[in-house]
């Protein structure tokens with residue numbers, strides 16, 4: 392068991408100063424005050440060590456301050472830091488060539504860069520409208536796509552994100568995300584639940600409220616991120632692709648959380664053998680430097696000069712970090728995510744046999760969700776228990792984050808070792824045991 396000196400004296404002082412000056416809108420999990428990190432371990436300002444199962448919300452994909460990423464950043468900073476997207480420079484092109492080579496579609500890809508996930512989604516929305524000349528979109532309940540006014544119109548994981556910000560951008564219609572653990576639509580006999588959701592879009596939404604010929608795109612997370620790390624059933628993506636093809640609708644895969652090797656493949660949608668038209672990426676792409684963007688089929692990214700742009704797009708420091716990140720992921724971290732992810736899922740399945748409050752464990756690679764329930768029969772969500780487990784894990788020395796109403800997400804750096812996973816899972820199980828005993 393960890394020392395009770397959390398938060399310690401230095402951390403407490405900083406928390407007081409933070410309270411005075413930082414926007415109160417940030418959703419803070421617990422009082423972790425970072426000092427430094429190395430790989431999958433981090434230390435707070437009072438010298439307490441933690442294992443990092445959250446990696447800054449799936450961002451530090453190569454671990455904290457990987458030497459190759461640090462070296463790439465330092466070299467670039469010595470050279471130049473910024474020139475603006477009005478001009479040209481090599482590392483922007485090199486990074487774009489590299490990310491384009493990973494595109495989950497056969498056609499050549501073109502790349503647009505910004506600084507965050509929400510900007511990537513905004514770019515996808517604008518490109519879809521510009522390319523198709525259509526107005527409407529389909530999004531999914533439970534999804535998170537960002538907090539700026541375009542992406543927010545799609546975000547529907549929690550009401551807090553939307554309260555007091557209406558009216559939203561018009562044209563977005565939500566349908567249920569295919570959560571096989573909690574289906575809310577009726578399935579036909581022998582129908583996969585993912586197919587049932589697509590049939591609902593076709594038979595209800597497209598027949599009654601949203602003309603498919605006026606629909607620009609369907610925006611979807613291949614695995615729900617903020618919404619609870621939900622993995623859709625096998626039939627979902629093939630059926631969704633067929634629906635898009637039938638009506639000339641673009642398929643946008645928001646891979647901001649699930650992409651860049653996290654699930655053991657470059658892009659999570661590859662697990663279903665389906666090719667999207669636009670892919671949004673950010674988070675893990677540059678190991679913590681701000682970078683986000685979209686990959687689109689070259690035939691789709693046909694907007695004219697001046698249609699969309701930004702000041703910081705193609706930032707050389709972020710692109711250098713991104714290039715180093717992609718090389719590391721390609722050089723073995725993607726495979727490690729698949730292998731260690733498998734090991735983690737197995738270990739969690741075993742932990743599940745000892746804890747009836749775990750309703751389901753699911754995921755791909757190192758994108759794993761644990762859903763907590765009152766009991767497995769009723770599946771009633773247990774959000775308070777989940778919150779207590781996250782809190783107790785922290786005091787045990789493990790950084791985790793909640794996801795959805797009642798899940799914990801496991802999203803460590805992609806190069807985490809099996810040993811650190813085992814150590815972290817022990818801390819997590821201790822937290823579960825202690826929280827269950829209080830229930």
Ligand SMILES: Cc1ncc(COP(=O)(O)O)c(C=O)c1O
Nearest residue numbers: 507508509535536537616647648
């Ligand atoms: C799937 C997805 N899309 C978009 C975003 C928004 O990214 P950002 O917070 O960088 O704006 C997130 C962030 O969690 C996300 O998970």
